Amino acid sequence: MKHNMRPPKGGPGGRPMAKKGTMKRLVKMLFSFYPVMLPVALFCVIFNAVVSSVPSLFMQNVISVIEKYWKVGDWASAKPEILSIVGVLVIFYILSLASGVIYNQLMAIITQGTLQKLRCKMFDKMQDLPIKYFDTHNHGDIMSHYTNDIDTLRQLVSQSVPQLIISAITIITVFSIMLYFSVWMALVVVIGIVAMTMVTKKVGGNSSKYFIRQQQAVGKTEGFIEEMMNGQKVVKVFCREEECKNEFDLVNDQLFEDAEKANKYANILMPILGNIGNVLYVIVALAGGALMTFNVPNLSISGIAMGISIVVPFLNMTKQFCGNIGQVSNQINSIVMGLAGADRIFELIDEQPETDEGYVTLVNARENADGTLTECSERTNVWAWKHPHGDGTTTYTRLMGDVRLNQVDFGYTDEKIVLHDITIFAEPGQKVAFVGATGAGKTTITNLINRFYDIADGKIRYDGININKIKKADLRRSLGIVLQDTNLFTGTVMDNIRYGRLDASDEECKAAAKLAGAHDFITRLPDGYNTELSGNGANLSQGQRQLLAIARAAVADPPVMILDEATSSIDTRTEAIVQKGMDALMHGRTVFVIAHRLSTVKNSDVIMVLENGRIIEKGSHEKLIADKGKYYQLYTGAFELE
């Protein structure tokens, strides 16, 4: 949950600010999601708000009736008049209740539905984003779109917006009724409102200032806690407990100070507003009394003369009025935060998706007697590139796994080229190895072959086809990649292996596991292949996870495999045992191997030694040793890898 406490973006004045059009876009989006439900809900909200503010009118009527009769105590005559007024009120109330139930139910559906749609929209978009996005954005930050931002938006849509509408309508209605009763007294209320607004601005402003500070302090404290918890064992080994406690006290005390101030301001806002309301209440009573005592001619829309039947409902209205202003001021923080959240969500949805202008596809094929290929729909284990040409003809090229890089240049940014003039020919069935220090560009080359990134200059051809012409999905389907940092997904071991090919049978998955040397340890797990994995396979060792990843690639059965430090966490003795399976796995495939352990790459057909983005040596192990160059130095241990 660490990502939850991200300090909000500071706009001018230190407040989290949303872009200008966000509210408009949000409203538009809500209407497009629920073109019928939302207007109905809004209508009900407004109706409900209006109806719940009119009782003061009825109150005034009832009191006039009472005034008429109470001195003589004639309940018999008063009763029908009062009942008829109350009868109308009952009808109003029933309508209000009905609209209340409807809008509350609809808003529940709309809020959750909207969040759901946004979640799916974000997730769908995320799946379509290029790898570059994930390499350049903090993962915790991406995650917080789904947690923080969705949460603030929920608050905004389900509570703040309806509350705002209700308050606004109530304030308008109540104020109209006030004017209807007495302009003089309404003016008294206006003075009170001005005071309340000023207080809200001052105290509320301070409150959000300190809330932002608090957020920052929270972020700092969490960062410290996380670092220390991760290094707790080191702390113990060095007996640094006391120093850690002191350092922790510093950040913890700072957090306390900021949190205390922020909460103080937030806590006192309501009592202040409430009591301004109380004072206003008194002033209104006094003003009413004064107007009545001095018989000041009443100025009003209704023309009703000043009297107790006006003062009493006026007092209740004052209370209602102040209550609603309090509600609005309560919502300000969540509206600002909600809009900032919406802004970030829109930002993700607006990201540029990965483009794909490829048109060459991978299809199942059957070989004809004359050696040509025909497309077919069933799985034949013969694959072909279907290449439609400009002149309307289509050619089929058999999938072989021939990969050629020709004078390739590449940079993650335009300014900085990290690969220079890379030329590699990998024939079907060959094993090509990359060796070099961290940052030499080994992994980068594999990123180019599967088009996670696009080259700046040069050509990459796959079975003679420029890979830019191949549809990305089909290109990647023909490549199996095992990465150093293994990512497993929540699910059973079997599910994870099957990830490589969704229609693989249990037997095929087991065969792949055997090939990868993973079968043994899997059968020793509590539930064998049905053992549930969670937290990226937290209950497995790094080596075991790598074996699973290799099994996953094996089941996909691609003609080309890329092994990026795939066996780095498996100890050399186990690796030697696994080696047989690995050799069987690599047999007949084009394989790119990246490893910093030279024993892993020694038997490759070609070894490329990379330095600063250039290939400085290439050849077989024997040739490179004989050359006595960089590789020789590495092999004899004169240079450090990593």
Next chain:
Amino acid sequence: MIKTLAKSIREYKKASILTPIFVSGEVVLECIIPFIIANLVNEIKAGCDMKTIAGYGAVLVLMAFGSLACGVASGSQCATASCGFAKNLRKDMFYKIQGFSFENIDKFSTSSLVTRLTTDVMNIQMAYMMIIRIAVRCPLMLIFSFVMAFIMGGKTAMVFLFVVPVLGIGLALIIKTVMPLFRRVFKKYDNINNSVQENIKGMRVVKSYVREDYEKAKFKKAADEVCADFTKAERIIALNNPLMQFCMYTVMICVMVFGSQAVVTSLGVDLDVGQLSSLLTYSFQILMSLMMVSMIFVMMTMSAESAHRIAEVLTEESTLHNPEKPEFDVKDGSVDFDGVSFRYSEKAERFALENIDLHIKSGETVGIIGGTGSSKSSLIQLISRLYDVSAGSVKVGGRDVREYDIETLRNQVAVVLQKNVLFSGTIKDNLRWGNKDATDEQMIEACRLACADEFIEKFPDKYDTYIEQGGANVSGGQKQRLCIARALLKRPKILILDDSTSAVDTKTDALIRKAFKEFIPETTKIIIAQRISSVQDADKIVVLDGGKINGVGTHEELMKSNEIYREVYFSQNKGGDADEA
């Protein structure tokens, strides 16, 4: 559980008690104000003079100010109390964790400790704020308003006796249905967030296998389910509002009808117009309070889980204790394992180490070799008493490690852990972990021994270079060498390297070992390694397999006698000897 947590209130007890007192004052005043206003209204109606009105006004304004003072005081005291409580909770947990043994740390995962220190404490802070402020305010408000309503309204107030139970039961029903639903859906919600996280981290895998559409479908299904459950829960919660309105309306209508009847029939004696209007104010206060009570109830149930998790940390007892009469002197660097067996927890079925007998003389260099899971790390962690043996004994300098003062022992036995960590701060800050008072010369010396000075000198800020959290801005090999230097600064009698040079190239690795031999010959060196070359020239090499000693001897001896050792050797040197054979 509550008792455990309450211990952390300490210096904020005063604020915690003052808050409800001020709240009570606020409530009393708020309840009296409508009462006085009712009288005022009647005075006005009776046609009193301006003086009476002004008198009333003065009293009322005074009371409003009193209420304001109480409100502000309670608000700020409440902030102090709740934030202070949270601060102390964090502090107590953090301190407690500092006293944890490795076994305790293993029991709680790192991420769960972080959550407990952050999110869970925040939840408790919110709940505490609610409890000392609103949980006091609402019942008080409820009672006072009730009393006042009956004093003023007499029979008319009987309406409340009907409405309040309706609202109470209604709210209780809503909470009862919705709570289990919420608990279930929160779990599912966590699950979909986990799956998003997995996707973000594993995006390369998703894209490599072209599983975008598969993941989308999977996510949509899970998210749909969460949405359906959430909607169901929220729709039930959404009944709160209309229920409240219904009660309000009922009160309004009843007060209007019965109230006016009372006023008219009694000629304003039992009830008058002013009181009628105040009755409405009270009814509103009563219903609002009930509503808040129900909210607090929900909040408290939700935070119970957090409270439980915090209490778990606070009541955890460290499994390692300093002996009563600790020994503060480690005589020499000899290590003896006598019939040692070890398992990570009482419940573990398998022993990580079984019947280990091993004797290391002071100043010896010992290598330990073994496959993944052969318990190499477990073995060396017993020496500095990071764990206690299950059977047998481990002796350092001829004494059982359990007789030493723990800090003394750990200062004399320096372990460079396999999963090592650098902390954010300069290189010097990190080195000083080994020795707080290390001089620059001592630091440079240690770095030279660990072959770290050459790359440190290349950094623009040299020894003042800032290391990012987790050592993100240095390479694996550099990090390992800094960790070794840090341990060297302790000037220990025993130095243990747990696979600490795996990312260092073989040549530098050899240089480090050479430096050890030349400059700290009297220190016992125990080296765990994957690479044979790292241990080849040790005085003694121990081969571990499945938690048992498979063989002990020099490189030459083991090459002759030990199957596993030979296999490891050939797996790393295949091509050379194997080709010739």
